[in-house]
Amino acid sequence: MALNCSAPPVERRGGWEHFPHGADVGLRGWGATPAEAFEAAAHALTVAVTDARVEPRDSVHVTCEAPDLELLFVEWLNAVIYEMAVRNMLFGRFAVRIEGARLEGTLWGEPVDVVRHAPACEPKGATYTELKVAREADGVWSAACIVDV
């Protein structure tokens, strides 16, 4: 995706945050590109589960497609949630490449260690609620939605 990005504020370049929702949790990631914002949001997903460090021992490759960037963001988070569930893993590092409607991602992580990670919740699915992927006025990309936990 072509980007003509003027330098974003350094403190927000790769950031993420959780924002409140009635019953669940909102995730927002920022980056210089949509791909970076997606990576940051996936990191926010992991932090919603555990405060502990997640070691990048094994990698998993995922691909997904969607007709627009917002739906692609939900597909991406759902792909991460699916790999967490079926592999019983947590992921601490992410690399995303977006070409048109297609996303390729690599997740690095390790098996869940219930004692060390003490998982606070189990993400069930990303939703279309509060879903927004946009380039903000300062040129930074942000990607956000509510995740059902």
Add this chain to the structure above:
Amino acid sequence: MDPGRFTRVDSATWRIETTGSMRVPAIIYADESLIADMDDKVGEQAVNVATLPGIVQASYVMPDAHWGYGFPIGGVAAFDADRGGVVSGGGVGFDISCGVRTMLTGLTASDIVLVQKSLAESLFHQIPAGLGSEGAIALDASEMDAMLAGGAQWAVERGWGAAHDLERIEEAGRMAGARPDFVSDHAKERQRREMGTLGSGNHYLEVQAVAEILDTTVAGVFGLARDDAVVTIHCGSRGLGHQIGTEFLKEMLATAKGAGIALADRELACAPIHSEVGQRYLGAMRAGVNCALANREILGHYARRVFTHFFPNSDLRLLFDVSHNTCKVESHLVDGKRRDLFVHRKGATRAFGPGHESLPAALRSVGQPVLVGGSMGTGSYVLVGEATSEARAFSSACHGAGRAMSRHAALRQWSGRAIVDDLASRGILIRSPSTRGVAEEAPGAYKDVDAVVVAAERAGLARRVARLRPLICIKG
């Protein structure tokens, strides 16, 4: 929400009049104070539901409602398939057939207190809970399909339950019309090792004491007496239900667009009931219902096993098993005529009144038990469906206390360790793999369950029978 924005019908009923693209009004059952505490999004979502094609009578909101996905959590809406009605994955929810079961133990609270700590430890170790826990059951492809078609009946046949439980489960433990072949391989893979696991979030297994009897006659029929100990389990269809919900949400977005249905919110994605996608969702969703029914039956079996170890003569009898995230075809009176409707209950409990033909003979004279989960500090309620609930909200009632505060805010306000210690000093033992998870589920993050059930009673949805107080809570 500001109650002043709505038409007050009576002290427990408020109405949002039909305007704009709404096809029916929205009706909120709650008192003024509960409404004042609800997020504005609840009203917006109830109005959005009222715009969907084929909706009948009204878009209803239960007293425990909070901001959900498309539908409010605590939303009820019925659709007529022959008048363009739709089925909506968001109207069922991601955790298909999430629900509650309560089992009588034949023991008293003082029996439990004698072994409380070791019983809590044993339940915590025997009931897989939270992310990273694995069930002892792994299903191959043919067993997966048998489970998805057979529900709790399948669990009983495999030795993970009791045959006498079945009449005490909605649909007699097996939802008809399930189509395992409409459930994706991804959804099945996600469930392969998850049968008999509790999950996390607001899911729990509790040992509770009957703290108060509010209707002696019905309590007698239900087998509840003051100081009795009961076991209550809250969980659903685990990864499988979530995967079905996620996949169909995406597909229904395209279907709705193709059918010319204007969606006020993408999360309201839906399909006409008389459409290929609508029928496919119903088949998959019903398989998800069976997964939840089987899962709760297996967890009940595990609880029985632990109780038999501590109390060799104990006999855990199922009072009832309710589902509060469903879409079911039911016959209801509308303007004096019986019509078959697709009733969506998202965070709402079915509440059939006395005499309903689907209830087991032992309960038919009084009505269906309505199990309302509270927070881990305040307790829960057993209600009974009222005859008036059909006209009020297609035989529906509240499902829990409902959150009053986000997880985010709860985490800033409370420490999990302090909550565990505080509750222990009040005789409630919490066991969870995560103290942060406990903080997110802090009792103070929930609405006042007492106010919720009083509002449900005043609204004629369900009547209070017994209040339960927690003794042991296993959280995922």
